[in-house]
Amino acid sequence: MRGSRRMLSATFAAALGSLVLAIPGTTPAYAATGVSLPLYQLADMKVDGSHQKIFLSMPAGADGRVVVSDYDGKSTWLSGLPGAGGLALSPDEQTLYVAARDIDTIVAYDTATLAETARYHVGDGIAPWGVAVAGGKLWFGYGSGGDLGSVDIGAAEPVVALGLDSSLDFGAELVASPADPNVLVVGTGDPNRNTLTVYDVSSGSPVMTKRRVLSGTEMNGLRDIDVTPDGRSIVTAALISPGYRAFRLDDLSDVATHAAPAPASPVAVAAGPDGTVAGATQNTSADVPDVSVYAPQASAPLTSVEVGAATQTPVVRGLAWAPDGSRLFAVTNESGVMGLRFHSLPVTTPVQTTLDLVAPATSRKGRTLTLTGTLSPGIAPGTTVTVTRHDAADPEGVSLGSVPVAADGTFTATDTPAKPGEVRYVVTYGGDRWHTASSAEATVEITRS
Template structure:
């Protein structure tokens, strides 16, 4: 899956039907783009104008215009085509399109497609000593030079982290069968927005594991259940973890620092004798964090369904601290914190208002402050008026958070 926020579209690849299905945010089909032989992994350009699709059975990467929903270009990867040759996964990192492919029935490697010059340039044959099959890839725009690849032969997974800043995949860390309890049959992986951690879904153990990308050391776990098979991470860091289990919730939501889910979903089946299970790698976030998309299969009908899991806004609070008093025309620093059950995305800001006379008026907007990943912020002012000055910190809210504000009053004394 790939989610296009600019046009509010969801793209789903159909490798066996040779097409890409396009739906709107409600799950209604917009178009089926045919002629995409072995359409597998996908990646969306940073401006959301182009969808790149790995065409395993064509040995190529297709470029699709997200506005017209027409293929505009096709790039031969030089890998050959078919189940044990063509590209199956894509990720954008280091200014290139990286792809995972098979070199034969038993081995895989990394390749890249560079579209920055007058002619496309393909490079292959990286990571040859690591993967027993076509690797899955993960990257994040906030850490554009980091690429994570993973592959499992069904017994033990291999994870590798690469620095791709030079145009080559320079291995930074590698680990086979990672985790305290190993990693059997890896199904999916995702990077946190800052690129510091990778979360994996392996059929066993029965929880989702996290590893530091710096050295692939164990870095926590998320309590799910039998047969983890999907993971997706929102821009604000909220983790959606899914399983292929019939008797437990299908999807769990976590904040990064809490191993216990704050919300779960269970997909109903078409009959008491059927099951409705999440498909491998079957989770994706809307970029604004307002909903999760999930692909499920109902055993009663053997059909695939796109489930749209809408999220409510979560209550948000703002706390503000400042000195009880401060001299006029001197730096005065406000500190505070936004708090909610789910985190805040990169680029979140709060507005700072100052009211020199708390008994009248609405005050003046004097600036804004950037909110850190942990919700904290600070702002420095130089008030000129003496007496009680009231500061209000206002957060406007977003798709995941309600608006909120907090106030503090400071006694401004003589110079």
């Protein structure tokens, strides 16, 4: 084979940092300090669930490489990849594609053996960067000005096509939809003009179906992008943004903003296999969690964690899920320290929810009384709780229906008891994939006057 690889002698399985993510409201817990990687830059990160391998690329000029780690911490690296940038896995996870910018080539490897299987030279001075596989072709962003190209990897003689969309910028991020093999999403992060573009590539050529241009006040400095497994949403991390924003893939309208902890800056985002969204922020404060996990469309996090010591911070695009959703992989750096660190973060869901209910101690018959409460943590839009009234006339309870829960977890219900006596109200949340069920109750004494 034309590529080469060297074995990293150290096995760091025993030292692999791990932590069940902490419930919000508690002091952010620390994951172990992590394990040193033979990298000092990170361009991209992909996880191969079929072979339980994590691929991490480092540009670094002539020293460009892709580090390969298994879930237990044994690592090797693929060398001979100057300017190693974007990574892509084939849909069957049997092939890894690496954009080697400095040699104008995309290199393919067998993910099982790590043997090089092909090299696609895309043209002198083209400098490919972001890559993705969609519609049976390999797509790549390239050039200092930004453009889109493709390689027909299914052809007997692979054909390179260039100049397919010159409106992109250098460093455009490419990602294919997990739900539709013919959908390609591209994000650009030029200052004050970020774009999201969706292409239909079923014909072999990119047909733009939707583009959204975001002003600098909406979102600035796109750093990472992913598509949810159901293919319905695009999630993003940007330098200037209130959080990890989600957009509908079909029309690029706003879906939700997963709030990032202030004043940290989002640097990485990843969509889990069940739609759970993980986001990482750049910060060196022990009081601000590095990684947060959100239920789909929820503003507040389900869980959060401080990764490593307070002096460590996640890096751009340094976050990825294991395909079974059992853990997150994160990459951090530390000021003044050469080299990056790898963390494995087991994730336990559903999380325990808490319901609080407040009611007046007394109220008169025939008068409307108000119940207020809070459900936490990380509740998504559309969540409801059910309210039941228990009194002398209906000791087994009568349903007062469901009431919506606001984005901040609060809810309000009203009732107008017709008879005096003790009334007990029970509020119940049924739970979902990300939350356990919970309930709360309050008693009100209804008086005659």
